[in-house]
Amino acid sequence: MTSKFEIAQLGAKVLRLQAEPITDISSDGTQQLIKNLLDTLATTEGVGIAAPQVSISKQIIIVASRPTLRYPKAPVMEPTVMINPTFTPLSEIKVKDWEGCLSIPSIRARVPRYKKIQVNYLDHLGSSIEIVLEDFVARVFQHEFDHLQGKVYLDQLESNEDIYSESEYLLAIK
Secondary structure (H helix, E strand, O other): OOOOOOOOOOOOHHHHOOOEOOOOOOOHHHHHHHHHHHHHHHOOOOOEEEHHHHOOOEOEEEEOOOOOOOOOOOOOOOOEEEEEEEEEEOOOOEEEEEEEEOOEEEEEEEEEEEOEEEEEEEOOOOOEEEEEEEHHHHHHHHHHHHHHOOOOHHHHOOOHHHEEEHHHHHHHOO
16 A cells, blocks of 8 residues: 655745654654655656655655656666765765756756765665765755755755746756
8 A cells, every 4th residue: 555645845844944863763653754755756757755845854865766757867776765864075066957846846947966975874774875876866865865954956056047947947958
């Protein structure tokens, strides 16, 4: 049985809160939250989701890059649960590219993000993981990580001129 959450929309207070760390990964509540996040993401065109987006201010994100209508050139990766994540840029190089958000429908923007990062997190079993992410997947991680900090991608913009409607975005990428 799948259980899907409603996505919190821009303006919801939970999207502006610093998310709480997970202290008991093996608890039924944490494991059910992970399952519900996976189920919710699977019903969207998104490539990632954070617990604050389903109105739960906890430090869990899922990165699930895959080609979708929203991101047709996204690389394929298995959905990866990341609990209490941190990251370190591996270079000062930032690349500006397109982002959207399930919590901010119908808007896209060109957002500067680190090109290559080292990520540390706990997986769904509590194992400590360290990986290097680059390009699109690094962008997705940083986008979702922002949600844990009480930020949305629009907070990272260099200029309001980088904001597009979804319809204009679709014309711009052709």
